Amino acid sequence: MMNAIEVSHLRVIRGRRVVLADLSCTVASGTVTGLLGPSGSGKTTLIRAIVGVQEVAAGQLTVLGQPAGSPELRRQVGYVTQTPSVYADLTVRENLAYFATMAGVATSAVARVIETVSLTALSRTQVGQLSGGERARVSLAAALLPSPQLLVLDEPTVGLDPLLRQELWALFHQLAAQGVSFLISSHVMDEADRCGRLLLMREGAILADATPEDLRQRTQADDLEGAFLRLIALQASA
Amino acid sequence: MTARRTLATCGRVLRQLRHDPRTVALMLVVPCLLMTLLRYVYDGKVQVFDHVAPVLVVLFPFTVMFVVTSVAMLRERSSGTLERLLTTPMAKGDLLAGYALAFSTAALIQVGLVMVLVVGPLGLKIGGSLSVLGLVALLDALLGTALGLFLSAFAKTEFQAVQFLPAFVLPQLVLGGLFAPRSEMLPVLNWLSDLMPLSYAVDAATRAAASHVWTSTLATDVLVVAACIPLSLGLGALTLRRRTP
Numbered sequence: 001m002m003n004a005i006e007v008s009h010l011r012v013i014r015g016r017r018v019v020l021a022d023l024s025c026t027v028a029s030g031t032v033t034g035l036l037g038p039s040g041s042g043k044t045t046l047i048r049a050i051v052g053v054q055e056v057a058a059g060q061l062t063v064l065g066q067p068a069g070s071p072e073l074r075r076q077v078g079y080v081t082q083t084p085s086v087y088a089d090l091t092v093r094e095n096l097a098y099f100a101t102m103a104g105v106a107t108s109a110v111a112r113v114i115e116t117v118s119l120t121a122l123s124r125t126q127v128g129q130l131s132g133g134e135r136a137r138v139s140l141a142a143a144l145l146p147s148p149q150l151l152v153l154d155e156p157t158v159g160l161d162p163l164l165r166q167e168l169w170a171l172f173h174q175l176a177a178q179g180v181s182f183l184i185s186s187h188v189m190d191e192a193d194r195c196g197r198l199l200l201m202r203e204g205a206i207l208a209d210a211t212p213e214d215l216r217q218r219t220q221a222d223d224l225e226g227a228f229l230r231l232i233a234l235q236a237s238a
Numbered sequence: 239m240t241a242r243r244t245l246a247t248c249g250r251v252l253r254q255l256r257h258d259p260r261t262v263a264l265m266l267v268v269p270c271l272l273m274t275l276l277r278y279v280y281d282g283k284v285q286v287f288d289h290v291a292p293v294l295v296v297l298f299p300f301t302v303m304f305v306v307t308s309v310a311m312l313r314e315r316s317s318g319t320l321e322r323l324l325t326t327p328m329a330k331g332d333l334l335a336g337y338a339l340a341f342s343t344a345a346l347i348q349v350g351l352v353m354v355l356v357v358g359p360l361g362l363k364i365g366g367s368l369s370v371l372g373l374v375a376l377l378d379a380l381l382g383t384a385l386g387l388f389l390s391a392f393a394k395t396e397f398q399a400v401q402f403l404p405a406f407v408l409p410q411l412v413l414g415g416l417f418a419p420r421s422e423m424l425p426v427l428n429w430l431s432d433l434m435p436l437s438y439a440v441d442a443a444t445r446a447a448a449s450h451v452w453t454s455t456l457a458t459d460v461l462v463v464a465a466c467i468p469l470s471l472g473l474g475a476l477t478l479r480r481r482t483p
């Protein structure tokens with residue numbers, strides 16, 4: 001199968017820190033891939049490089065067969081930033097109608113995505129008056145507008161209750177079944193089991209690239225949190 | 239760039255303004271209030287008011303537009319919405335032109351209100367043309383918007399953006415010829431003031447108020463102010479990087 005994302009020998013320097021020294025990884029098409037790692041491990045930095053908003057010192061990034069950040073990709077890749085990026089002083093509908101126009105999408109898409117993220121009842125509320133989780137869903141809805149082939153989501157389920165989280169994961173899998181590829185970052189290990197494949201990240205490097213079952217087997221751990229800790233220990237002793 | 243996206247941005251910025259009555263008041267009411275105050279400060283000396291008011295008619299809108307625009311654009315940068323927009327097929331020009339258009343609309347209303355107030359109730363009498371003065375005021379308000387869009391790139395917080403007022407605007411006011419004629423300044427200060435766009439706006443306002451004649455100096459002043467608008471917008475476009483560190 002073709003890869004949705006191919007990263008090879010990526011090097012990113014932010015400020016004076018080498019955040020990613022020499023990172024390579026791939027994300028297969030049509031899968032839900034989880035990007036997991038502790039805070040500060042470089043998840044957001046890697047994601048920013050993939051969607052083409054991060055200055056990159058070296059390396060090659062291919063996204064859907066094009067160099068990352070190329071203009072053709074702007075219609076095909078949806079990106080949800082870690083902190084919701086929507087206008088607090090506009091309503092849900094006003095926000096999405098504006099982003100629809102800017103993305104070159106018919107405004108009929110607005111109602112669809114509002115429905116998708118279960119915000120219909122709040123569509124006329126100003127985003128500034130929404131809860132954190134609701135705001136995050138507006139941000140997600142904006143990324144869904146152009147029906148992208150690849151969705152890159154930076155911690156999309158933070159602050160959501162279990163029910164809503166389950167709904168969103170169901171949505172992700174439903175879209176994936178239609179051929180959409182996902183890269184979803186999280187630092188909550190219990191979300192990892194919902195991913196078809198995992199990239200474990202630590203200190204700017206990929207520690208493991210495996211399915212959840214593989215990982216449990218390899219480390220003999222019961223849960224993924226234990227697997228992650230054991231992997232780190234194994235690496236330290238190697 | 240497309241007209242649809244530019245207009246959508248303009249509409250969106252105006253809608254945000256509508257949700258923020260305090261900023262609308264700052265833009266529309268405060269300049270009028272200041273002019274009224276000024277009129278009564280010079281109550282016994284109407285000829286001083288007639289002399290100073292045309293310059294301030296031009297400067298208040300500039301200052302207000304500068305502050306409002308730079309904070310609005312900074313918010314766009316820090317909220318992540320700019321980053322989101324730059325990952326869509328939108329052109330940078332759509333965003334800048336949309337902002338410029340929205341704030342031009344606000345500037346038009348603002349300058350209109352101030353002009354009606356000063357020549358009506360406040361009884362400003364000038365020897366020159368009111369429409370030329372209005373034009374200069376409008377251009378200057380647009381310049382404030384364009385410079386605000388550009389300079390917002392150099393602020394990291396709203397606090398820093400507001401600091402541009404004392405750091406960037408006040409020196410231009412001091413050297414612009416409002417307090418002392420530029421020709422009587424020390425050569426080095428005169429030379430510095432030649433580099434500042436506001437000096438030309440002040441000169442243009444003074445000349446427009448003094449006489450009906452379109453002298454070549456007046457035309458030059460107006461042209462310099464007008465030319466600085468696309469220049470600042472162009473510099474602003476350069477600061478909108480799709481990739482950031």
Ligand SMILES: Nc1ncnc2c1ncn2[C@@H]1O[C@H](COP(=O)(O)OP(=O)(O)OP(=O)(O)O)[C@@H](O)[C@H]1O
Binds near residue numbers: 017019044
């Ligand atoms: N704008 C910046 N300038 C300089 N360094 C930065 C910047 N942003 C992040 N960093 C550094 O890069 C490293 C990786 O940050 P990044 O945001 O990619 O981590 P993360 O894995 O997304 O963390 P979290 O789970 O907390 O979101 C951190 O050590 C951070 O200090």
Ligand SMILES: [Mg+2]
Binds near residue numbers: 044
């Ligand atoms: Mg992050």
